[in-house]
Amino acid sequence: SQQGEEDPQALSIQEGENATMNCSYKTSINNLQWYRQNSGRGLVHLILIRSNEREKHSGRLRVTLDTSKKSSSLLITASRAADTASYFCATGLNPGGGNKLTFGTGTQLKVEL
Amino acid sequence: EPEVTQTPSHQVTQMGQEVILRCVPISNHLYFYWYRQILGQKVEFLVSFYNNEISEKSEIFDDQFSVERPDGSNFTLKIRSTKLEDSAMYFCASSRRGGNEQFFGPGTRLTVL
Numbered sequence: 001s002q003q004g005e006e007d008p009q010a011l012s013i014q015e016g017e018n019a020t021m022n023c024s025y026k027t028s029i030n031n032l033q034w035y036r037q038n039s040g041r042g043l044v045h046l047i048l049i050r051s052n053e054r055e056k057h058s059g060r061l062r063v064t065l066d067t068s069k070k071s072s073s074l075l076i077t078a079s080r081a082a083d084t085a086s087y088f089c090a091t092g093l094n095p096g097g098g099n100k101l102t103f104g105t106g107t108q109l110k111v112e113l
Numbered sequence: 114e115p116e117v118t119q120t121p122s123h124q125v126t127q128m129g130q131e132v133i134l135r136c137v138p139i140s141n142h143l144y145f146y147w148y149r150q151i152l153g154q155k156v157e158f159l160v161s162f163y164n165n166e167i168s169e170k171s172e173i174f175d176d177q178f179s180v181e182r183p184d185g186s187n188f189t190l191k192i193r194s195t196k197l198e199d200s201a202m203y204f205c206a207s208s209r210r211g212g213n214e215q216f217f218g219p220g221t222r223l224t225v226l
Contacts, residue, residue: 035217099208102158105155106155
């Protein structure tokens with residue numbers, strides 16, 4: 001698998017249900033970020049978790065990071081139709097002060113009414 | 114809330130022409146990035162820029178590409194002689210520090226004919 005691969009590739013749920021997306025990566029990281037992208041639009045930053053953190057919350061979002069398994073998950077609780085979008089994980093290594101992000105292939109989430 | 118802006122939103126050009134894509138990063142940010150996303154594919158890192166110089170670049174960022182911060186607010190990506198395969202959405206991003214959240218602009222859709 002490539003650096004930053006999400007699964008599932010597509011997820012369809014009913015409004016009010018929880019959505020869980022997973023991301024696996026191959027190399028060491030400094031941080032992992034999750035982004036949302038609505039069709040044909042820009043990337044919206046959701047949450048950043050650093051390599052020394054295991055879990056982080058922001059509103060209805062919960063992110064976990066397991067560096068031993070090189071994986072992360074994004075949980076969206078009580079989903080809404082407006083959550084319909086593609087979700088990407090992006091890993092950052094922060095070499096030399098910069099932080100090149102390597103993006104995954106994304107999970108397309110559809111929340112139906 | 115401050116945001117990254119990009120102009121133009123859509124640029125159509127003929128193969129072989131030069132294009133300049135413009136970005137205004139968030140004002141107190143120090144790190145600047147360009148990424149691109151070919152339709153239906155992953156977001157790919159092009160270049161990072163800090164302290165008026167390139168800190169890292171990908172294999173995609175060859176001699177046809179250059180970046181500049183001509184004044185205190187703009188950050189530009191120039192493609193000297195566009196090819197058909199340069200057609201993509203180009204995203205600018207900025208972050209306060211290297212390992213921090215990167216905030217993305219809405220993108221410029223470049224179409225090379």
